Amino acid sequence: MTESNLVKRNIVIFGMGATGISVARYLSDIGADFSFADSRMAPANLSKVKGLYPRANITVGEFTDEILLDIDLIVVSPGISLSEPVLQTAHEKGIEIIGDLALFLTAASAPVVAITGSNGKSTVTTLLGEMAKASGLKTGVGGNLGVPMLDLLDSDCQLYILELSSFQLELMSDSLGAVVCLLNISPDHMDRYQSLESYSAAKQNIYLGASVTVSNRQDSLTAPPHSGATRHITFGFDKPMDGHFGIDTISEIDYLYAGSDQLISTQDIAMKGRHNIVNALAALALGSAIKLQNTLMLQTLRVFKGLPHRCESIATIDDVLYIDDSKGTNVGATLAAIEGFGSQSKKNILLIAGGQGKGQRFDDLRDAAGRFLKCGVLYGEDAHQIxxxxxxxxxxxxxKSLDSAVVVAKQTAVAGDIVLLSPACASFDLFSGFEERGQCFQHAVLSNNGKLLDTSNRGASC
Incomplete structure (x- = not known):
């Protein structure tokens, strides 16, 4: 899909969020005309779009088939489900439907690394970006994380590293030789997908047209299908074969390995938690695929402490450690956090969880909860399900609130305990996003204990 082809098309952009505006910016820069459609009557960016693109036709409110008149290309934002009736009608009419990823891959002149997974993708994307920058490469990092991918395009860029969501991958047909990674798969967005199989299928699209694949050998759902990739690399929490990445234990100390080559002790990695060791292995595997120097990658691992609200240590108060994992928006993420910080010798984790469950089943938390949790403190819309x-x-x-959940945890925890916010849910019942939720948690942790507010004890003391 060349620029010369796009300027001849009749294009409508579905959605006026950050992705939709980045698509408009890209199309405008290459001289292509377009219109907008958004199902909301008053999209937050409506005034901005009118100011930036006064010539563009804008349709707001419920999607109707009239939007499709004289249209031959739809660029759909990832937040809009492909099951929308108007998109089903467009498909039946033979109207091409793409996402911003197809536009980006065609336009990018530098190598592309694409990373997805149910959990850890933001950490691995950012970590690999730091490794690439430490290697002296001008690197664009974004996609589902931070900057929309089309806004990263720069003729001087030497490497692009993208985090991709399942929504962005639904329309993926060819990565055009990208180096790709599928970290893990666990149920998420079950309010959008009919089954784990359909969610997994969207994630697996990342392998289409890849030159190198990186997968988790301990998660069979990440195994790439037969493909034309020239190299397949795996990582896992076990001893690796040559050409792969893993862990081996020497004198009771765990070390990361590339094949038989010892790389670094887990004790020397700045990120904490067992799950972050796996994230480090994935980043090293990707770095090897794009030929980054081991010395510089390991140097980055020694200083990179992770991202805000991703198993972030907030404070130790009265010998109780408080951890903000507000980004733990699904069961798989919370399970990884519990297992990552859990002690084999005692149950010392007080889990704060709750929010919008997104159609998930929380039964998968039961085994880890029984092994590692001292108690659970639940709040939010779907607390009853957990x-x-x-x-x-x-x-x-x-x-009744996250603030009061922290108060309960503070009053219940004793020296040596860990208070872990890892909600296993989306935040939109009470907050604008996981960032605001994490900030609320941190404020509550660092404030005075105060009085027990709006709580009811549903069980014996922890």
Whole structure:
């Protein structure tokens, strides 16, 4: 899909969020005309779009088939489901439907690394970006994380590293030789997908047309299908074969390995938690695929502490450690956090969880909860669902807000405990996003204990 082809097309952009505006900016820069459609009556960016693109036709409100008149290309934002009736009609009419990823891959002149997974993709994307920058490469990092991918395009860029969501991958047909990675798969966005299989299929699209694939050998759902990739690299929490990445234990100390080559002790990695060791292995595997120097990658691992709200250590108060994992928006992420910080010798984690469950089943938390949790403190829209899944194996407290959940945890924890915010849910019942939720948690942790507010004890003391 060349620029010369795009300027001849009749294009409508579905969605006026950050992605939709980045698409408009790109199309405008190459001289292509376009219109906008958004299902909201008053999109937040409506005034901005009118100011930037006064000639563009704009349709707001419920999508109707009239939007499709004289249209031969739709660029759909990832937040809009392909099951929308108007998009089904467009498909039946033979109207081409793409996302911003197709535009980006065609336009990018530098190598592309694409990373997806249910959990850890933001950390691995950012970590690999830091490794590339330490290697002296002018690197564009974005996509589902931070900057929309089309806004990264720069003729001077030497490498692009993209985080991709399942929504962005639904329309993926060819990565055009990208180096790609699928970190893990666990149920997420079950309010959008009919089954784990359909969600997994969207994630697996990342392998289409890849030159190198990187996958998690301990998660069979990440295994690439037969493809034309020239190299397949795996990582895992076990001893690796030549050409792959893993862990081996020497004198009771775990070390990261590339094949038989010892790289670094887990004790020397700045990121904490077992799950972050796997993230480090994935980044090293990707770095090897794009030929980054080991010395510089390992140097980055020694200083990169992770991202805000991703298993971020906030404070130690009265010998109780408080961890902000507000980005833990699904069961898989929370499971990884619990197992990453859990102690084999005692149950010392007080889990704060709750929010919008997104159609998930919380039963997968039960085993880890029974092994590692001292108690659960639940709040938010779907707290009752989590309680139903866990109350047979761990004591549960209910709170009416995140603030009061922190108060309960503070009053219950003793020296040596860990208070872990890892909600296993989306935040939109009470917050604008996981960032605001994490900030609220941090403020509550660092404020005075205060009084117990709006809580009810649903179980024995932890």
């Amino acid at each position: 309680e139903k899944a866990l109350n047979s194996v761990v004591s549960i407290y209910r709170a």
